Amino acid sequence: MTSPAISITAVGKVFNPGRKGEVTALTGIDLDVAQGELVSLIGPSGCGKSTLLRLVGDLETPSAGSVEVNGKAARQARLDHDYGMAFQQAGLFDWRTVAANVELPLELLGWDAGRRRERSRELLELVHLEDFARHRPWELSGGMQQRVAIARALAMRPRILLMDEPFGALDEMTREHMQSELVRIQAETGATVVFVTHSIPEAVFLSNRVVVMSPRPGRIAEVVEVGLGERQEATRADERFFAAVTRVRSALRGSAGAATDSGVEVGAE
């Protein structure tokens, strides 16, 4: 095995230290993510899974410990454009066309217009939106907007994709479709993905490993190996899929008994 893509060592995060609203969001986090691996973070609200993702992306700085990405500090990785990020909201700029939104990171890198257009066409084909390049984001459905956001996140060919509930606002059908798309895209690009979600089936379907977290203070309760290998629609009805869902669910239940009123979607139906 080569060195890990992400290496999190003894990380803690305290918000408002020494002040009235002091909150320990994370404590004693150790986690390595291998190159090309897809890892999900799951846990009840307030378990710090989004904070952990933001620490990896250098949107927050840790209060303790270290986050190394591709062998360098998270901040350096951000400055080197190693990241692509996608959030629950697409966050597209409504004054730009779909293609111009996808090209935004490339513009910032100083790519010329010809190369940008070529790359955005490629990316929009990847997310099956090539016919919508000239449209405005607000003319698209929520699921399509989210696909544009993912295309944008991939624009700089980031080695690391950080995704914070990117499918959380989508309906179930679109959501499952997007999950399959992400699996396909990840296989094609070989990117390392860290994925925050509330949904157990989603985490299981997508991930090589599911990191189950527990709250107050946020820490890792258990890491569940999934490894479903090649995933198709049939995988969702597979024995091994349900077995993994059950393992993640019991890990969540076991984690300080906090998962009962937590808002985690436990059912796979």
Added chain:
Amino acid sequence: MTAAAVSARPGAGGSAVRRALGRVALVAAAVAAVGLIWTGYKAMGAATGDVWPGTSRPLPVPTDDTTLPPFLDILRRFGEPQRTGDPAPLWQYLVDASLFTFREAFVGFLAGIVIGLALAVLMLRSHWLERGLLPWVIVSQTVPLIALAPVVVAWGNQLPFGYWQSWMSVAVIATYLTFFPVTVNALRGLMSPDRLPLELMRSYAATDRATLVKLRFPASVPYLIPALKLAATASVVGAIVGEISAGLRGGLGRLIIDYSQQYLTDPARLYCAVIAAGVLGILFVGLIDVLDRVLMRGRPREAT
């Protein structure tokens, strides 16, 4: 999600010619309505002897032909000579004066936008500056223009370089009224992007400058448009008041002073000058409307 709450800008389907004709018809109808009210009011005053019908309460404005010249006389006055013995009709003088005033107003307007944007960007950069500067920006607008204008004109005349001309001092006065709405709204607009787009820019390791150009400026356009409309009318007011304070010949301000001094002999002429000033303001705002359409092309308008 937001896609449901917004709609395309109206009027995209109708032809431009039809819309323009509709506008002309609307303006004509408005002028006719004002004329009817004006004439009706005069007729009522003439019939009752300047009291409300059935009472002895006097009308707020007397209806004699000096105070309120007949509406058609005012319209007709535009075509008559400015003064006896001068072949050029009044409207020509008014157009010339309007263009003169517009130059001052427009230069002041542009300078006001530049200063307003610069102040907003400065205040955006530093909270300390915002807290230090904003009160002064507000205080600046409480100083009466009438007091300030002569000072600006006097300073302008003292400037050592010979290039400075009086109309530029007037433009400075127009700037003074213009920069305020631009500053306040630009600051709001620049601060309008929320955490998500800002963190996106951060994830791209975008510089402050790139964030300003690619995100904050475009996001501030919807906030700037209403400020520009305010600034456009304010710059016309500033230019006219400035001309009067500076005693500058050639613009509407001076004409208004001249005509009001000869009001008793020629009342309709002053009304014509006032109408010209109003039309100038309206045309200026119309210009901003065109700019609005260009800048906001393809952007959603919140359906409120």
